[in-house]
Amino acid sequence: MKLITRTSSILVHVLLSALLLATLFATGCQKEKLQKPNILFAIADDWGWPHAGVYGDPVVQTPAFDRLASEGILFNHAYISSPSCTPSRNAILTGQYHWRLGPGANLWSTLDPTTPVYPLLLEDAGYKIGRFRKSWGPGDISNWDRHPAGHDYTGTGFAAFMEERSPDQPFCFWLGTSDPHRGYDKGSGKKSGMDLDKIRLFECFPDHENVRSDVADYYYEVQRFDTLVASAIAILEEYGELENTIIVMTGDHGMPFPRCKSNNYDSGARIPLAIRWGNGIDISGRVLDDFISTTDLAPTFLQLAGVDVPEVMSGLSLLNILKSSKGGIVDAENRSFVLHGKERHVPGQEENMGGYPVRAIRNHDFLYIRNFEPERWPSGTPDYLEASIPYCWLGDCDNGPTKTYMVENKEKDGLHETLWNLSFGKRPAEELYDCNKDPEQMVNLAANPAYQEIRAKLSAQLLEQLELTADPRSASTEDFDFDAVPYLGQGPRHPSYKAVK
Ligand SMILES: [Ca+2]
Structure with a gap:
């Protein structure tokens, strides 16, 4: 009886040790996995x-x-x-x-x-x-x-x-x-x-x-x-x-x-x-x-x-x-602003003019945008003569009922014309939006005299960041011709676009 108890005790001890080891091993694995x-x-x-x-x-x-x-x-x-x-x-x-x-x-x-x-x-x-x-x-x-x-x-x-x-x-x-x-x-x-x-x-x-x-x-x-x-x-x-x-x-x-x-x-x-x-x-x-x-x-x-x-x-x-x-x-020190930009989306400009290059800086108060080629059309050339060919008009904006409605009703009234211009009209080289007063960024303040100090500061900060990130659009980094890169898509493009090899 005593022996059995002793054996049981040893067995229990062995089992407990095994359990402990298994737990330790599992914890080790868990740590490894963590x-x-x-x-x-x-x-x-x-x-x-x-x-x-x-x-x-x-x-x-x-x-x-x-x-x-x-x-x-x-x-x-x-x-x-x-x-x-x-x-x-x-x-x-x-x-x-x-x-x-x-x-x-x-x-x-x-x-x-x-x-x-x-x-x-x-x-x-x-x-x-x-x-x-x-x-x-x-x-x-x-x-x-x-x-x-x-x-x-x-x-x-x-x-x-x-x-x-x-x-x-x-x-x-x-x-x-x-x-x-x-x-x-x-x-x-x-x-x-x-x-x-x-x-x-x-x-x-x-x-x-x-x-x-x-x-x-x-x-x-x-x-x-x-x-x-x-x-x-x-x-x-x-x-x-x-x-x-x-x-x-x-x-x-x-x-x-x-x-x-x-x-x-x-x-x-x-x-x-x-x-x-x-x-x-x-x-x-x-x-x-x-x-x-x-x-x-x-x-x-x-x-x-x-x-x-x-x-x-x-x-x-x-x-x-x-x-x-x-x-x-x-992390206010490292995350008080963000940068983004755009090179060629689709070749929507006439005569292989390329894309609509943009760089932007956004902080909690403002959005500042630099348009590098303001003579181009931000959403592609509005070439309605070719509208019968799918994709060939305003090619930088996906076709759909909203775009169709806005284009077909451009001349309905002043509001429709204003909205058409905001989406498809040409834009100045600089844009500045007060994101607190105008969270959807509808009113460009870049030419407003009251905002010149802010505009100049953000413009300088953007250019400095483009330098730091070795952007070919900055002064000290070697140029890269983004517009010369072949467009490999078969979809949206201006009818005059000739594929570059
Ligand atoms: Ca996408």
């Missing part, structure tokens, strides 16, 4: 700020985005590098402003295959990397040995990627989509039950039911993207990886409407951004006003994975912000 979080990067196509429920939009419903914000961090001032697909995505992947990427600054272009991109650096460090639907591009990267966004899981999906991986391998997944890029299923928003009267239109749009219905169709696709992200979150939960995954949900630039996409106003350059990271963000539900550039994401991901950030990356890691316990402004 140092290597997974990354899920979910990016919509043409989804602009503030079109999410958590930003107060009364119509569009984005439960997945709202959840990530409430369980993580919501960013009020996140901006792209360029309001155009290819350069915006290049800037995200490379952690650099698009103007540092040669041809990669333009839509439908290429990217130098020696440029470091975060997914491949992570793969080299042991991560499993994959992508779904729209990632890099559009353009041609056939000269890359590996796709810069990872292996293609478009046919099988995120669930298949997760099924394939071994549980101890960290992963990095690019969850893309073409929502809410045009074309839309006309009337889909209204049909889904959206109340068109409740839609908050940007001030630059005329208030007409065609416009409201067009915005509702855009919302419909925003919601479809949100559903895609919800399903990916569910997959992470199923695999027990939700807390150790940093989830970033955002868009590549503003909505595909006049004075939005391919423009450097907030309606084109400002994007929704929420980041959730269960194991890494201690104080969740914070709302931040620091200026964030999407070039900051690549250095953040690399730093989180313990991978050296290449010096060439101009973005600034967000780690101090994620780890902070503060709301509002966390």
